[in-house]
Amino acid sequence: MRFVVASAVLAVTAFVSVACGSSAQTPQQIVDARIEDMKKLGANVKGTSQAATPAEAKAKIAEAIAFSETIAARFPKGTGIGDAGITKTRALQDIWAKPAEFKAAADKLTAILKDVGVAIDSGDKAKVEAAFSQVYPGCGGCHKPFRGPEH
Ligand code: HEC
Numbered sequence: 001m002r003f004v005v006a007s008a009v010l011a012v013t014a015f016v017s018v019a020c021g022s023s024a025q026t027p028q029q030i031v032d033a034r035i036e037d038m039k040k041l042g043a044n045v046k047g048t049s050q051a052a053t054p055a056e057a058k059a060k061i062a063e064a065i066a067f068s069e070t071i072a073a074r075f076p077k078g079t080g081i082g083d084a085g086i087t088k089t090r091a092l093q094d095i096w097a098k099p100a101e102f103k104a105a106a107d108k109l110t111a112i113l114k115d116v117g118v119a120i121d122s123g124d125k126a127k128v129e130a131a132f133s134q135v136y137p138g139c140g141g142c143h144k145p146f147r148g149p150e151h
Helices: 002-021 027-050 054-068 099-122 125-132 135-146
Strands: none
Touching (some): 027 099, 027 135, 099 135
């Protein structure tokens, strides 16, 4: 129970910083901020798999979940490849042409990450590994259709 409370606090903190950070930003600043947060997502996912204790794993996955829940909102219209004021992004215009699919890919990742959290709570290593094996395919499920090539 203690871990659950700690994760909830973390999730709220992450959400508040996202909400504050997104006001009065230029389109490129929105892009830069979400790329930074995507990198943190990568670090939190990796940190979950390498955590020394279940509590540490739970804290990392909670941060990953908190960001994952904001992904769809981090891509406002006008922040993709070719949009005014955008000099660097890999966000394909299909994100806005197929918003339901994009949202579904984000929701899918959130569900996968939550499954990992539940598995950590169970204390069953095999369950954690099985749940975690879905995580990177969950990233790919969005990157493949919606992220352009590196520049
Ligand atoms: C719903 C869609 C979606 C999901 C799910 C998603 N990403 Fe991304 N990600 C993107 C898009 C789109 C970009 C490009 C953002 C930009 O350049 O503006 C991106 C960019 C990134 C970047 C920045 C480096 C770069 O320029 O490509 C990293 C790192 C990253 N994602 C990691 C992850 C990891 C790890 C996961 C899974 C745990 C994940 N992402 C899940 C859509 C997604």
